[in-house]
Amino acid sequence: MGGHVYTNFKVNRFSVNKTLRRGSEQYNVVTEAAGKPALTSQHVIACCGLYSDRVAVLSGCSPEPRIVPFRGEYLLLRPEKSHLVRGNIYPVPDPQFPFLGVHFTPRMDGEVWLGPNAVLALAREGYSATDFNWEDFKEILRFRGLRKLVMRYWRLGTQEALRSLLLAAQVRQLQRFVPELQPSDVTRGPTGVRAQAMDTDGRLIEDFVFAQGEGEMGRRILHVRNAPSPAATSSLAIAEMVADKARDTFGWTTQ
Ligand SMILES: Cc1cc2nc3c(=O)[nH]c(=O)nc-3n(C[C@H](O)[C@H](O)[C@H](O)COP(=O)(O)OP(=O)(O)OC[C@H]3O[C@@H](n4cnc5c(N)ncnc54)[C@H](O)[C@@H]3O)c2cc1C
Structure with a gap:
């Protein structure tokens, strides 16, 4: 046209x-x-x-x-372990946090992605944990809505951040669905950044x-x-x- x-x-x-x-x-x-x-x-x-x-x-x-950036990191299942996941596996969503809850996704190219998690990113395009943008960070700190969310759910946020750092902790969460899975079966994979819209009361839109x-x-x-x-x-x-x-x-x- x-x-x-x-x-x-x-x-x-x-x-x-x-x-x-x-x-x-x-x-x-x-x-x-x-x-x-x-x-x-x-x-x-x-x-x-x-x-x-x-x-x-x-x-x-x-x-x-406001848009608050949350990084979503995936793990990759080693190809020799792909037999562990033969279809999509999804947890029942928590209506309070519909974007939390890792899933297992066998892809067209044969890879199996596990995740994503949800960790506050320190830059709008913070695709890696070390990405930092001072302007974005200042804006995040000043936003009342995020401060309220953090006060309410700091425990959940800390757990999610720790799981992001410790592969074994992430795998423990995945073992609820596939108990045979071991930390040695996964490697770190790609990440994305969610554009999470939030109001000034810290409610996720x-x-x-x-x-x-x-x-x-x-x-x-x-x-x-x-x-x-x-x-x-x-x-x-x-x-x-x-x-x-x-x-x-x-x-x-x-x-
Ligand atoms: C980790 C992760 C997992 C996800 N999993 C799924 C899933 O399984 N299924 C699913 O359906 N969705 C999933 N999503 C969500 C999905 O990716 C988004 O909902 C979708 O991409 C939103 O599309 P959009 O067009 O609104 O925004 P985007 O795809 O972000 O597009 C916005 C565009 O605007 C452009 N832009 C921004 N600012 C400017 C500017 N100033 N000038 C010009 N251009 C600009 C950007 O370059 C970009 O191209 C996932 C997202 C993440 C991060």
């Missing part, structure tokens, strides 16, 4: 410009990224994951809900959050500030929902 994908285009500013078209005023959104030609469009839909709160602020939205800012600019930009997991598995259905939302919000009449 004539779309373009611009990579390495880190949006750092939105503005609106006004033009006269057939005698009537028309507003357009100008989207800018450092060192790149600006893009002009009638509307913008922003789905910025780990940065969705910061990008929403650019068009006058509230900074809340579990539903979709859409937002618009103020004025002509705000009216033309729709932010998807939270897409609860499993948002990758459900991405096509979510895309339809976002398109419907945009149609209603912007008054589009065509498909």
Whole structure:
């Protein structure tokens, strides 16, 4: 349909410009990224994951809900032990912490991933335990919501952090599902960072959050500030929902 994908285009500013078209005023959104030609469009839909709160602020939205980064680390089952896991194994989720609870995932390429855990990351893109970003860290410390969450669940958080450091402790948790599993059967695997939306009371947001800012600019930009997991598995259905939302919000009449 004539779309373009611009990579390495880190949006750092939105503005609106006004033009006269057939005698009537028309507003357009100008989207800018450092060192790149600006893009002009009638509307913008922003789905910025780990940065969705910061990008929403650019068009006058509230900074809340904030995104708090939680690293999710996987272990890999050694290939010679892959017979231990013949299908997906999932724990019954705890409704209070739906993202906690490690699972066993045999993948198309034959690898078996065990995890992920959930450990507070010290950088938005803190994919490794040593990744640290001072600006992100300051923001995390200052956020009242996270302080409240930590006060409430420090014990659980400490256990999760210890398990992240000690392979044997992580394996002990996995043995609840596969008792034969031994620490020597696993190696450290890949990690991801969850974009956990949180309110100022430290509540984890579990539903979709859409937002618009103020004025002509705000009216033309729709932010998807939270897409609860499993948002990758459900991405096509979510895309339809976002398109419907945009149609209603912007008054589009065509498909
Ligand atoms: C460890 C882990 C395990 C998971 N397991 C599962 C699972 O089993 N099943 C499942 O369905 N989901 C899972 N998820 C969740 C899933 O990955 C996310 O829900 C999904 O990726 C969210 O998609 P998104 O498009 O909202 O955000 P993202 O995929 O994060 O995309 C956001 C995009 O916005 C871009 N962006 C950010 N800021 C800017 C900016 N300023 N300018 C321009 N672009 C910007 C980013 O580069 C990125 O491409 C898991 C996540 C983690 C971390």
